[in-house]
Amino acid sequence: QKEVEQNSGPLSVPEGAIASLNCTYSDRGSQSFFWYRQYSGKSPELIMFIYSNGDKEDGRFTAQLNKASQYVSLLIRDSQPSDSATYLCAVNSGGYQKVTFGIGTKLQVIP
Amino acid sequence: SAVISQKPSRDICQRGTSLTIQCQVDSQVTMMFWYRQQPGQSLTLIATANQGSEATYESGFVIDKFPISRPNLTFSTLTVSNMSPEDSSIYLCSVEGTVEDTQYFGPGTRLTVL
Secondary structure: OOOEEOOOOOEEEEOOOOEEEEEEEOOOOOOOEEEEEEOOOOOOEEEEEEOOOEEEEEOOEEEEEEOOOOEEEEEEOOOOHHHOEEEEEEEEOOOOOOEEEOOOEEEEEEO | OOOEEEEOOEEEEOOOOOEEEEEEEOOOOOEEEEEEEOOOOOOEEEEEEEOOOOOEEOOOOOOOOOOEEEEEOOEEEEEEOOOOHHHOEEEEEEEEOOOOOOEEEOOOEEEEEO
């Protein structure tokens, strides 16, 4: 069973702080990793993807990947109340569009 | 990005009945996907639907319970058959995204079974 583990939270951070969201996966052969954001009552939307070890930055978002530790994280700098949402980690588990989702971490940014 | 609509957006159904959920995309797509998202659980793939072929079901999901149609490249339906309260969930359809292995999701159908 290929698994993607996330702490369900909630993770509470003050406005302006850095939010750090973490995810571990079980399949050492996984090659592609994704972060989706899901606002309450809405559907998931892709915000970041990463394929190689290291960091990938896009605006206030940074995805970090460490394949040796089977660990992927999402950093949100200068957190805003509008970032309050559930963040889903997703990992390709072998084959085209074979993606396993984590349970998601609920982030609360406190004004 | 694709624009996806689903009908109904929500429904309350009685045990033992069936509900068909429709998914419409504004462009032609090869693969469409149906997911279930239950409270406190991860997004779980039910099946993949390609036009012109039988849907491919994931472990734990069967065609008799979740029959799927895919009559053309812009439309699909998922039926939840002989429903029980355990089927209460959000059902989402999705299509391939522009980045490999990513997906665009529809707005979802919130189903409550009494």
